[in-house]
Amino acid sequence: MSGINKVVLVGHLGKDPEFRQLENQIAVVSFPLATSEIVNINGVREEQTEWHNVVMWRGLAEVAVKYLSKGKLIYLEGKLRTRQFEDKMGVKKYTTEVLAENFTLLGRSSDFTSERASAEKE
Template identity: 70%
Template sequence: MSGINKVILVGHLGKDPEVRHLDGNVSVASFPLATSESYNKDGKRIEQTEWHNIVMWRGLADVAAKYLQKGKLVYIEGKLRTRSFEDKEGHKKYSTEIVAENFTLLGRKTDFESNSSSATTNNTTAEAEPETPKNLGTGEFVKDDDERDLPF
Protein backbone atom coordinates (compact mmCIF):
# COMPACT_ATOMS: atom_id res chain seq x y z
CA MET A 1 0.00 0.00 0.00
CA SER A 2 1.35 3.48 -0.85
CA GLY A 3 1.22 6.53 1.37
CA ILE A 4 0.25 10.12 0.78
CA ASN A 5 2.81 12.91 0.78
CA LYS A 6 0.93 16.19 0.28
CA VAL A 7 1.80 19.65 1.62
CA ILE A 8 -0.34 22.78 1.30
CA LEU A 9 1.11 26.12 2.40
CA VAL A 10 -0.07 29.72 2.26
CA GLY A 11 2.63 32.21 3.10
CA HIS A 12 4.90 35.05 2.07
CA LEU A 13 8.15 34.70 0.14
CA GLY A 14 11.15 35.52 2.32
CA LYS A 15 13.24 36.50 -0.70
CA ASP A 16 13.13 36.45 -4.49
CA PRO A 17 13.47 32.96 -6.02
CA GLU A 18 17.06 31.94 -6.72
CA VAL A 19 17.19 30.20 -10.10
CA ARG A 20 19.98 27.87 -11.19
CA HIS A 21 20.40 25.99 -14.46
CA LEU A 22 21.70 22.43 -14.20
CA ASP A 23 23.02 20.12 -16.92
CA GLY A 24 20.65 19.92 -19.86
CA ASN A 25 19.41 23.46 -19.09
CA VAL A 26 17.13 22.13 -16.32
CA SER A 27 15.89 25.06 -14.21
CA VAL A 28 15.54 24.85 -10.44
CA ALA A 29 14.21 27.71 -8.30
CA SER A 30 14.44 27.86 -4.53
CA PHE A 31 13.27 30.32 -1.91
CA PRO A 32 12.14 30.47 1.72
CA LEU A 33 8.43 30.77 2.50
CA ALA A 34 7.13 32.09 5.83
CA THR A 35 3.86 30.84 7.29
CA SER A 36 2.55 32.47 10.43
CA GLU A 37 -0.07 31.58 12.98
CA SER A 38 -1.16 33.47 16.04
CA TYR A 39 -2.73 32.38 19.29
CA ASN A 40 -3.42 33.73 22.77
CA LYS A 41 -1.31 32.56 25.70
CA ASP A 42 -1.86 33.98 29.17
CA GLY A 43 -3.82 36.89 27.69
CA LYS A 44 -1.04 37.82 25.24
CA ARG A 45 -1.26 37.43 21.49
CA ILE A 46 1.63 35.27 20.29
CA GLU A 47 2.61 35.04 16.62
CA GLN A 48 4.71 32.09 15.52
CA THR A 49 6.41 32.04 12.13
CA GLU A 50 7.64 28.86 10.49
CA TRP A 51 10.11 28.97 7.57
CA HIS A 52 9.91 26.42 4.74
CA ASN A 53 12.46 25.74 2.00
CA ILE A 54 10.62 25.64 -1.34
CA VAL A 55 12.05 24.05 -4.50
CA MET A 56 10.49 24.26 -7.98
CA TRP A 57 11.77 22.44 -11.06
CA ARG A 58 11.82 23.03 -14.83
CA GLY A 59 9.00 25.12 -16.31
CA LEU A 60 7.45 25.75 -12.91
CA ALA A 61 10.80 27.23 -11.80
CA ASP A 62 10.84 29.49 -14.87
CA VAL A 63 7.31 30.76 -14.14
CA ALA A 64 8.21 31.30 -10.48
CA ALA A 65 11.28 33.33 -11.45
CA LYS A 66 9.12 35.55 -13.62
CA TYR A 67 6.19 36.15 -11.25
CA LEU A 68 7.25 35.47 -7.66
CA GLN A 69 9.11 37.99 -5.56
CA LYS A 70 9.93 38.71 -1.94
CA GLY A 71 6.87 39.52 0.17
CA LYS A 72 4.27 38.11 -2.24
CA LEU A 73 1.52 35.95 -0.74
CA VAL A 74 1.35 32.56 -2.42
CA TYR A 75 -0.54 29.25 -2.13
CA ILE A 76 1.74 26.25 -2.77
CA GLU A 77 0.96 22.57 -3.16
CA GLY A 78 3.72 20.03 -3.17
CA LYS A 79 5.38 17.19 -1.33
CA LEU A 80 7.87 16.89 1.49
CA ARG A 81 11.32 15.68 0.48
CA THR A 82 14.36 15.08 2.67
CA ARG A 83 17.74 14.82 0.99
CA SER A 84 21.21 14.24 2.37
CA PHE A 85 24.53 15.77 1.39
CA GLU A 86 28.04 16.14 2.74
CA ASP A 87 29.26 19.50 4.02
CA LYS A 88 32.78 20.88 3.39
CA GLU A 89 34.15 18.89 6.35
CA GLY A 90 32.64 15.64 5.03
CA HIS A 91 29.85 15.44 7.62
CA LYS A 92 26.52 14.08 6.42
CA LYS A 93 23.76 16.72 6.60
CA TYR A 94 20.04 16.52 5.92
CA SER A 95 17.72 19.09 4.41
CA THR A 96 13.92 18.91 4.32
CA GLU A 97 12.23 20.85 1.53
CA ILE A 98 8.85 21.28 -0.08
CA VAL A 99 9.03 20.25 -3.74
CA ALA A 100 6.28 22.40 -5.24
CA GLU A 101 3.95 20.90 -7.83
CA ASN A 102 1.91 24.07 -8.40
CA PHE A 103 1.35 27.50 -6.95
CA THR A 104 -1.17 30.34 -7.01
CA LEU A 105 -0.42 33.99 -6.34
CA LEU A 106 -2.88 35.39 -3.80
CA GLY A 107 -4.04 38.92 -3.00
CA ARG A 108 -6.01 41.72 -4.58
CA LYS A 109 -5.96 42.29 -8.32
CA THR A 110 -4.05 45.55 -7.82
CA ASP A 111 -1.21 43.55 -6.23
CA PHE A 112 -0.50 41.98 -9.63
CA GLU A 113 -0.91 44.90 -12.03
CA SER A 114 2.86 45.24 -12.38
CA ASN A 115 2.93 41.54 -13.32
CA SER A 116 -0.16 41.74 -15.58
CA SER A 117 -2.41 39.58 -13.38
CA SER A 118 -2.52 36.77 -10.83
CA ALA A 119 -0.87 33.50 -11.76
CA THR A 120 -1.91 29.92 -11.21
CA THR A 121 0.57 27.27 -12.26
CA ASN A 122 0.60 23.53 -12.50
CA ASN A 123 2.48 20.85 -14.40
CA THR A 124 0.64 21.15 -17.73
CA THR A 125 2.65 22.26 -20.75
CA ALA A 126 1.44 25.00 -23.10
CA GLU A 127 2.49 28.26 -24.74
CA ALA A 128 0.95 31.69 -24.13
CA GLU A 129 0.69 35.02 -25.87
CA PRO A 130 1.81 37.91 -23.66
CA GLU A 131 -1.32 40.00 -24.34
CA THR A 132 -3.74 37.24 -23.32
CA PRO A 133 -2.03 35.22 -20.62
CA LYS A 134 -3.39 31.69 -20.40
CA ASN A 135 -0.52 29.22 -20.11
CA LEU A 136 3.17 29.86 -19.50
CA GLY A 137 5.91 27.26 -19.63
CA THR A 138 4.68 24.35 -17.59
CA GLY A 139 2.06 26.44 -15.85
CA GLU A 140 -1.34 27.88 -16.37
CA PHE A 141 -1.71 31.65 -16.11
CA VAL A 142 -5.20 32.84 -15.23
CA LYS A 143 -6.23 36.43 -15.84
CA ASP A 144 -9.09 37.59 -13.60
CA ASP A 145 -10.98 40.50 -15.16
CA ASP A 146 -13.28 40.77 -12.15
CA GLU A 147 -12.79 43.70 -9.80
CA ARG A 148 -13.61 41.46 -6.81
CA ASP A 149 -10.97 40.55 -4.26
CA LEU A 150 -10.19 36.93 -3.58
CA PRO A 151 -12.14 35.58 -0.60
CA PHE A 152 -9.00 35.02 1.51
Protein backbone atom coordinates in the same frame (compact mmCIF):
# COMPACT_ATOMS: atom_id res chain seq x y z
CA MET B 1 -2.03 0.86 1.06
CA SER B 2 0.63 3.45 0.32
CA GLY B 3 1.11 6.61 2.38
CA ILE B 4 0.19 10.16 1.49
CA ASN B 5 2.80 12.89 1.23
CA LYS B 6 0.88 16.13 0.61
CA VAL B 7 1.76 19.66 1.66
CA VAL B 8 -0.53 22.70 1.31
CA LEU B 9 0.88 26.08 2.33
CA VAL B 10 -0.23 29.70 2.13
CA GLY B 11 2.55 32.14 2.90
CA HIS B 12 4.84 34.97 1.88
CA LEU B 13 8.15 34.58 0.05
CA GLY B 14 11.07 35.45 2.32
CA LYS B 15 13.27 36.45 -0.61
CA ASP B 16 13.30 36.45 -4.40
CA PRO B 17 13.49 32.96 -5.94
CA GLU B 18 17.05 31.82 -6.61
CA PHE B 19 17.19 30.50 -10.19
CA ARG B 20 19.73 27.90 -11.37
CA GLN B 21 20.08 25.82 -14.50
CA LEU B 22 21.57 22.37 -14.11
CA GLU B 23 23.70 20.47 -16.64
CA ASN B 24 20.93 19.41 -19.03
CA GLN B 25 19.31 22.88 -19.06
CA ILE B 26 16.97 21.80 -16.25
CA ALA B 27 15.61 24.86 -14.43
CA VAL B 28 15.29 24.91 -10.65
CA VAL B 29 14.36 27.68 -8.21
CA SER B 30 14.42 27.72 -4.44
CA PHE B 31 13.20 30.20 -1.86
CA PRO B 32 12.07 30.39 1.76
CA LEU B 33 8.33 30.68 2.43
CA ALA B 34 6.97 32.05 5.72
CA THR B 35 3.69 30.83 7.18
CA SER B 36 2.30 32.48 10.31
CA GLU B 37 -0.37 31.73 12.83
CA ILE B 38 -1.70 33.47 15.92
CA VAL B 39 -1.38 31.43 19.10
CA ASN B 40 -2.49 32.14 22.66
CA ILE B 41 0.44 31.75 25.07
CA ASN B 42 -0.47 32.40 28.73
CA GLY B 43 -3.35 34.63 27.68
CA VAL B 44 -1.23 36.67 25.27
CA ARG B 45 -1.84 36.44 21.54
CA GLU B 46 1.42 36.00 19.67
CA GLU B 47 2.26 35.46 16.03
CA GLN B 48 4.44 32.42 15.34
CA THR B 49 6.19 32.16 12.00
CA GLU B 50 7.44 28.92 10.46
CA TRP B 51 9.94 28.96 7.58
CA HIS B 52 9.80 26.38 4.78
CA ASN B 53 12.44 25.73 2.10
CA VAL B 54 10.62 25.47 -1.24
CA VAL B 55 12.03 23.98 -4.45
CA MET B 56 10.42 24.13 -7.91
CA TRP B 57 11.67 22.33 -11.03
CA ARG B 58 11.53 22.72 -14.82
CA GLY B 59 8.57 24.66 -16.26
CA LEU B 60 7.19 25.53 -12.84
CA ALA B 61 10.58 27.01 -11.93
CA GLU B 62 10.57 29.16 -15.06
CA VAL B 63 7.09 30.50 -14.26
CA ALA B 64 8.06 31.10 -10.63
CA VAL B 65 11.14 33.17 -11.44
CA LYS B 66 9.02 35.27 -13.80
CA TYR B 67 6.15 36.05 -11.39
CA LEU B 68 7.36 35.53 -7.82
CA SER B 69 9.33 37.95 -5.69
CA LYS B 70 10.03 38.66 -2.05
CA GLY B 71 6.88 39.37 -0.05
CA LYS B 72 4.40 37.85 -2.53
CA LEU B 73 1.57 35.82 -1.00
CA ILE B 74 1.13 32.42 -2.62
CA TYR B 75 -0.81 29.20 -2.24
CA LEU B 76 1.22 26.11 -3.06
CA GLU B 77 0.80 22.36 -3.12
CA GLY B 78 3.58 19.82 -3.08
CA LYS B 79 5.28 17.13 -1.04
CA LEU B 80 8.09 16.85 1.48
CA ARG B 81 11.49 15.58 0.43
CA THR B 82 14.47 15.03 2.70
CA ARG B 83 17.89 14.86 1.12
CA GLN B 84 21.38 14.24 2.40
CA PHE B 85 24.52 16.19 1.54
CA GLU B 86 28.01 16.80 2.86
CA ASP B 87 29.08 20.22 4.08
CA LYS B 88 32.48 21.76 3.37
CA MET B 89 33.99 19.84 6.28
CA GLY B 90 32.69 16.51 4.95
CA VAL B 91 29.99 16.17 7.63
CA LYS B 92 26.75 14.52 6.52
CA LYS B 93 23.76 16.82 6.86
CA TYR B 94 20.07 16.48 6.07
CA THR B 95 17.55 19.03 4.90
CA THR B 96 13.81 18.75 4.38
CA GLU B 97 12.29 20.76 1.54
CA VAL B 98 8.85 21.30 0.05
CA LEU B 99 8.94 20.04 -3.52
CA ALA B 100 6.26 22.26 -5.08
CA GLU B 101 3.96 20.80 -7.72
CA ASN B 102 1.86 23.93 -8.37
CA PHE B 103 1.27 27.41 -6.98
CA THR B 104 -1.22 30.26 -7.24
CA LEU B 105 -0.54 33.94 -6.64
CA LEU B 106 -2.82 35.41 -3.99
CA GLY B 107 -3.63 38.99 -3.12
CA ARG B 108 -5.42 41.91 -4.69
CA SER B 109 -5.30 42.36 -8.44
CA SER B 110 -3.66 45.75 -7.84
CA ASP B 111 -0.67 43.84 -6.43
CA PHE B 112 0.07 42.62 -9.95
CA THR B 113 -1.03 45.43 -12.30
CA SER B 114 2.07 47.61 -11.89
CA GLU B 115 4.32 44.61 -12.65
CA ARG B 116 2.35 43.65 -15.74
CA ALA B 117 2.44 47.22 -17.01
CA SER B 118 6.22 47.46 -16.54
CA ALA B 119 6.73 43.99 -18.10
CA GLU B 120 4.64 44.97 -21.13
CA LYS B 121 6.70 48.15 -21.64
CA GLU B 122 9.95 46.15 -21.85
